[in-house]
Amino acid sequence: MEVNDVFEKVKSLFVDELGIDESKISMEAKLEEDLEIDSLGIVEVVMAFEDEFGIEIDDDELADVKTVGEAVNLLHSKI
């Protein structure tokens, strides 16, 4: 799966599960400041990804993820 496919997947999860305005979602967007995703929202998306791709993401790895792009790159490296 290409980075761009992962980005599209993340985008659709953010829109469908968390009700985020699609136009706000870019690789540079900050999860908390720009998209106003709370900690539980991040957990929700992570759980959805773990289920869909059968991967496991450690809390340590998540700690450094602040933007959509960082999330996409982390997921891309796992899939």
Next chain:
Amino acid sequence: MKTALVTGGSKGIGKAISLELGKDCKVYIGYNSSKEKAELVAKKIIDSGGIAEIVEINVANNNSVLTAFEKIESNGDNIDILINNAGVTKDNIFPRMKEDEWQEIIQTNLTGNFYTSQRALKNMIKNKWGRIIFISSVVGISGNKGQSNYAASKAGVIGFAKSISKEMGSRNITSNVVAPGYIDTDMTSSINDESRENIIDQLSIKRIGKPEDVANVVAFLSKEESEYITGQVIAVDGGMTT
């Protein structure tokens, strides 16, 4: 129709809860050793026009919990309402209490709720709706001679439930505790008549509690209408704790 899981749902308070929820939910009656009793509870619900199934679940064992949820989900169901009711006692005066008597009670009564709640929350978060109700005990509020392990486990449940209520409120998931007092069940049947009279003396409502007294409160907390109540401890104890 919502789907509920009642751990320890075949006997005592858990049975009364299963029967009450069976009036307007699909109920999974969780049992560990009492399969026949669970089947009887399910039959009673079905005979009254409800929907019920039984599921083996030993809450002290995470694999057993995961297997039970897999079974429920393979039936096409998701748990909307989790009643953490399963519990055990192993009484001993504290200076004589063995570590395994302590660990066993904490494992089942407290850690067991960690396993079931975490697993159930997966779908509740996704569905943005859920009810988790913990059956604690007045012993977790006031303590009791010979029950330091049980009291610790039941007090632990209260802090646990309150924390979950704060984390999950934004997803319409409530988490509450019901703390029964002296209720007439197998667990309290060994108490002799004289002690019974002494207990009743201390109550505002002059009778021993019935499992249904607890089940009615649990049923309300599991409904849509209770949505603004979360992180609370409701004692059902005839006024033992005031």
